[in-house]
Structure formats: structure tokens, C-alpha cells
Amino acid sequence: MERSKQIIRTSIIGIITNLFLSGFKAVIGFLSGSIAIVLDAVNNLSDALSSTITIIGTKLAKKKPDKKHPLGHGRIEYVSALSISIIILYAGIAALEKSVGKIIHPTTPDYKPVGMIIIAVAVVTKIILGLYVKKVGENVNSDALVASGKDALMDSVISASTLVAAIIFTIWKISIEAWLGAVISVIIIKAGVDMIRETLSQIIGERVDCEISQKVRKTIADFEDVNGAYDLILHNYGPDKLIGSVHIEVPDTYTISQLDRLERAIAKKVYAEHGVMLEGIGIYSINTVDKEVQKIKKSIDDMIFSYEHVLQMHGFHIDNVSMEMRFDVVISFEAEDRHEIYEKILKRVREMYPEYDVQITLDTDISDF
Secondary structure (H helix, E strand, O other): OOHHHHHHHHHHHHHHHHHHHHHHHHHHHHHHOOHHHHHHHHHHHHHHHHHHHHHHHHHHHOOOOOOOOOOOOOOHHHHHHHHHHHHHHHHHHHHHHHHHHHHHOOOOOOOOHHHHHHHHHHHHHHHHHHHHHHHHHHHHOOHHHHHHHHHHHHHHHHHHHHHHHHHHHHHHOOOOHHHHHHHHHHHHHHHHHHHHHHHHHHHHOOOOOHHHHHHHHHHHHOOOOOOEEEEEEEEEOOOOOEEEEEEEEEEOOOOHHHHHHHHHHHHHHHHHHHOEEEEEEEEEEEOOOOHHHHHHHHHHHHHHOOOOOEEEEEEEEEEOOOOEEEEEEEEOOOOOOHHHHHHHHHHHHHHHOOOOEEEEEEEOOOOOO
């Protein structure tokens, strides 16, 4: 089934389920005077609204590219996820306000056996719904669905807590309703804040998933004469749309015609196997004729990797006509001062091979190796 259809179908199931649960809990909460159950009902209602926003966001994200948005509207899904997060946060704040009011002006709840049974059924229903929605979200790479699934599982814990409070009151006549409502509110607020933080991080731009970057690199490196794939940069234009560029190492004997055929073949295969659009493929020329160059590279390799936090060296090439030595070095973000390490490496190489014009590029650890 198409990704968007799966998201919409799953969201509709969530809406229907949450509306039924919200209605049942609201009636029980008002009849028994239980603020915790009423707040739980409100939380279910906000879940239904979240699913509605997920549907709207998914439909808008599927709009065709236009002149103003030539790469499509996929990022709208992140906006919808942010909207859901804000709704959850608001619901938590409003619930906390009501709970504090109940703590200041307490009332005695009146639980009915049928109400407690319905709450128990709601707990089981929420667990099943949460696991289902979360699994579908992971399968179709939908952050909004995954968040909804986690929220549903959290709701099952909240509903279970409400049931425990009802049992405690029924047996020992001790009411912890208002305090439980306050705890539930704090949990909802925390969930909203966490979701906002995660969504904003995605909008700002996160590191590409390690599994995707490694698979793309392997596909490229499997081509004959490709010595390695480096500097892979992938831009996210929605959960299912990645566009980027990469550098490849090829023999210095390759002709322009050969490079053209190779680049086209790589771009075609990467898109077919991983859905990633490579709009730019840069070239690193590696020395294949001069064996002395390989000895020089080996000595520089040994020296460079003696420094902590150096992750990789690539694109090594020596031009004995212009007497230039060129390569890139990748230094981890964990290094206290990446530029200081870079300067030390540059100085050492120039001391080792003063006859060459040494050009070293400090590369960024953008995607996992």
C-alpha cells in the first residue's frame, strides 16, 4: 500500500478509537466526579485531534512540486508533527491548572463498577492501538505516527493509574484523584516538550540515519573501479525524500566519457535501491601508475591516524608535474579543537615532504562511515 494511504488509514483508526474512549471516559468522569478520568478523556480527545492533523499534513505533503517549492512539500509533515506537539503541551498545561484547582478545593469521587470495567478495557485498547500505530509509523518512516503510538502507550499507563486510584478509593476510601491528575498533567507536559524538541531538531537538520548512509556508500563502492564513496551529504525534504551529493575515488586513467557513464549508472542504481536522489557526484582521482605515491600515502596514513579523533583520510592524489599533494581529512566533532589537530597534521606533512605544495581540506563528519 502507498505510504500516504497507510498513514491516513492508521490515523483514521486512531481517531475512531480515541473518540469512543474519550466519550466513555468523559461520561464516567462526570458521573463519578473523577477529575483524573475527565482529564484522561481530554487526553484521548487531543489524540484524536493529533491524528486529524497527521492526515491533513500527509495530504498536503503529497502536493506536487511547483515553481516556489521545486523539491515538493514533504517537510509539511514536520510542521504537522510540531502542531501535534504544541496541542499535547497545551492539553497538559490546561489539565494541570484544573488539577491544582481540585487540590485546593477537593471533591469526593463516586466510582461505579461499570466505570472501572470500562477503564480497564480502555487500558487494553490503548496498548493495542499504541503498538499498532507505532509499528506502522516505523514501517513507513512517519514521525507523526510513531509519536502518536508512543503517546497511546503512555495513555495506557495513565489510564491504568486512574484505575488504581479508583480501586484505592473503593477499598480504603482514600482519594488521590487531584494529585493523580496533577501527575498525569506533568507527564503530558513532558511528552509535549519532548516532541517539540525532537521535531525542531529535525527541522533544523539532523545527521542522516547511519543505516541509510552506509547502504548508499556500499552500493556506490560496489561499482567496478570505484575505490570508495566519501563526503556523502543528504538533505531531507520529507521523511521519504532524500536528495544529496557524494564524492567517489576513481583511477586517474579514467576518461571523461567513462566518468559520465559511471556517474549516471551510480545515480540510477542508488535511486532504484534506496530512493535517494544523487544530484551531484564529485570525483577524486587516485594515482594508479606511480608506485612511489602509494608509499608516500602509506607513511602519511600512519602519521595522521596517530592523532586521536581523526576518522578518515580520502581523496589522496599527487601531481608530480605541478608538485601538488592533495587530500581531505575528517576529524570528529568530539575533538576539543578540530582546527588545532588539522594545523598539526598540515605542519607535519609539509615537514615530511617539503618538495610538495601540500593542500589538505578539513572535512566535516556529516554522515557515518
